[in-house]
Every structure is written in C-alpha cells, then in structure tokens.
Amino acid sequence: MSDTVSKDNTLRALGVALAVAFVCALLVSVVAVSLRPVHRANIEAERIAQLELVLAALSDIGRAQTIDSLEARLVDLETGAFDDSTDPTAFDADRAASKPATSVAIPAELDLAGLKRRALLAQVYLVRGSGNAIDLIILPVSGRGYQSTLRAWLVLDGDARTVRALKFYQHGETPGVGARIEEPEWEAQWRDLSAYDDDGVLRIGVRSHGAGYSDDAQYQVDGISGATRTAQGVDGMLRFWLGDFGFEPFLQRIREDRL
C-alpha cells in the first residue's frame, strides 16, 4: 500500500515539476525574444550617446565632426593591426574583457589601471582628413578610480603623439571632488598636451601634490585637491593604455604609416 502511494507521489511530483518548468521556460523565452529588439536599440542608443560626448569634445577644440564621419575600426591590441573579422559597431568591450576566450590577463606589474584583464580587441574611431590621412584618433580608455571604474575617450592627433582631449563618459567618483574630472576647466588641461618627450618616452600623467617641479611638468596636468586617488587613477589609466600592453603597438604603426 505504502509503495503505491510513494510511487504515485513521485510521479505526481515529477509531473507537477515538469509542468511548472515548461510554463516558466515558455514565459521567459517569449519575453526574452520579444524584447530583444528593444534591448539592442538601448545598447545602440547608449553607444551613440557616448559618441555624442566625444563629438562635443571635438567641437570644443574646433574640430567638429558628425557621427557618420567617424570611422569605427577594431584593433588587435597585441599586434596593433586592424581586425576586420567582425562588425566594429557590434563589439561589446566589457563582455569581451570578461570572457577568457576574448581577453588576456594583464601582468600585475603592468596593470597600472587596475583592470586585471583586457579584451584582445579594442574599438577605436578614426577621423580622416584630406588625402585619407588620419587626422584624429579616438581611443576608449578605462581604469580604476577611487571608488568606480573610470571610462573615457582619449583623442590623439594624427601624429599619435599629441593629446587633443580627454572626455569621461562614465564614472562614479565622489560628487564635488573626484567627479570634477568631467568639469570643463579640468578637461581643458588635456588640450594640446604632448604625451611623449623628444626621445619617445611616455611622460603623460597627472601631477601629484607635493611633487614640486619635475622634468615631466610639461607633459602633465594638475591634479584635483581632495581627489588624490581619482587623479592617480586617471594617471595610471593613461599610462597603461598608452603603454606597450595598451595601444602603443597600434600607435607605433600609425607613426610608421604601416596600417
């Protein structure tokens, strides 16, 4: 007797569990599939909104562009060559950086930006001038600030040496202190700043307090009082992304005209 009851219960438990699982799976699938176009549109709108910021920065320095005049390309960071195997506008850098197959661990001593991993590819934007020569290079850079990840566009001149602008599009730094990295007065410091000295050594950075005058002064901008950690974050972020493990191979190719 007890056998039939337990069998009946087991079968019934299985049946109910399967029925519930089926209904739930159906519900989730229908919602996920039907909302997918809206999700895609949101992600595209976010990408456009981030680009609008860099366009605003370009118009501030008198180099106004439209979104269509930006040439989106993917760069293989190790070799510095273009990678045309996938559509650059559909590239999701955060996702690529989080997956082992599409990212690489950053050696600890090189990890100035505190990122731990970076994607193998990076999405860059180019502005071409007369004769198809590269006029401006727009690079995505990111790094750890005081309490958030800083994300910015770094605009370099076509010579791949001179910084034209640095525009933050995402950060969660302390309002009124670290958040001043996106104030126009501070951003203005990044116009026409040489990133390298005459020997090609990377010298760019943010001056820290009490450092006094140093040889690097002409390559560096003032920090923000009260936001030492944020300033160090910006400093490390730029040194990493312009360094050998960042965009240096790509920039080197541009300088040598080997793209």
Place this chain on the structure above:
Amino acid sequence: MQESKWRILIRPLIDDNPLTLQILGICSALAVTTSLDTALLMSFVVVCVLALGSGSVSLIRNHLPHSVRIIVQITIIASLVIVVDQVLQAYAFELSKRLSVFVGLIITNCIVLGRAEGYAMHNGFVASVLDGIGNGLGYSLILILVGAIREFFGKGSLLNVQILVPTSQGGAFEPLHLMLLPPSAFFIIGGIIWYIRRKRPQQVEKPEFTLRQLRQESE
C-alpha cells in the same frame, strides 16, 4: 476567524512589516537605497514579483506535492524575476543598470519565498495576492523612507532634483558622504526599528536568555 481583505493588505505595513519586524530582505535594502529613484523602482519590482509569485503559488497549491514545493516555488519566482528584469532592461535601461544585480537577487529575497511558503501555500488566490502586495508595500515603505533620507542628506537632492546647494557649488550644505555608503542604511533601518518598537512595545522580542547577574565577589 477570516481576516478582512483590507487587514491582509495593511497588516504588513507596520504591524507585521517584513523588514522591521521579520528583519528580512535587508541586503537589497542596503544596496538600492542610495537614491530615491532606485528605491522606488526596486519597490515597484518587488511588489510585482510578490503579488504574482504569491498568486501563482496559491493557484497551484492544491496540486503541489509536499516534497518538491520549495523548488517549484523558486522556479516560479525566478521566472518572474527574469521577466521583470528583461522588461526593466528594455524600458528603464539607465535605472536597471544602476540596480545591476539586485533585481536578479530578488530571487533570493527571503520575503518572496517566505510569503509563498508561509502564506500562499495555505490561502486562497485573492488573499495571497493581497498578502503579496501588502508585504511588498511594507518593504517599499521602509525602502522609500531610507532612500529619501540617504539621498537628501548624502546629495542634498530628492529624485535627482537638487534641493540644498552643496558647498562645492557655493552653497551652505555639506553632503554627508557616509549616507551614500552601506553602513548608513544599517543605522537608519536600526533607528526605524527602534522607533516602531518604542511606539508598539508588543513587537519587542522577548530576550532568549537573560544575562547572569554579576556576583559580588567577581568584582
């Protein structure tokens, strides 16, 4: 014996509040209350999930074998949370990014499973939905209160409308940065619990054991 529908709805607001009396769902309450808008959105999501979750569990309660009831409840709750998360990502993209993982973590929010297992398994559909909404509103009440306090004192604004001008912009208000950090939510929720129990002493729990009186010679 039967509670009136109205009682079912309002009882969890103060008398049987899931946050302040049952001390459930504290984790999300700490994380999403740095500003009022995220607290409001989270409240809305939790009310929806609780009402739908309790309702669905109540509908199938008589067909649910005892041995698999918890896993079936969790499946229903998880599906609802995924659906709500997808909808948020579609129509409240910016806010859903700020809520980040905490929408997904509603699955493990003890209030939802607690109401499904503790109430909806033994009560009718309408009563279960009302109980879900009531408990969601009780959670929301505390969330909104804490969110408002933290945003007002931490940023000087409410719903991102600046009310007090911070000193960094030439005003007289010095933002309390502590308010934007998780510990402040502990203090505020603790304060609310203290106040409610002061006003309603029947909520005060009996001590599980009493401290032994210090003996004279131990001095």
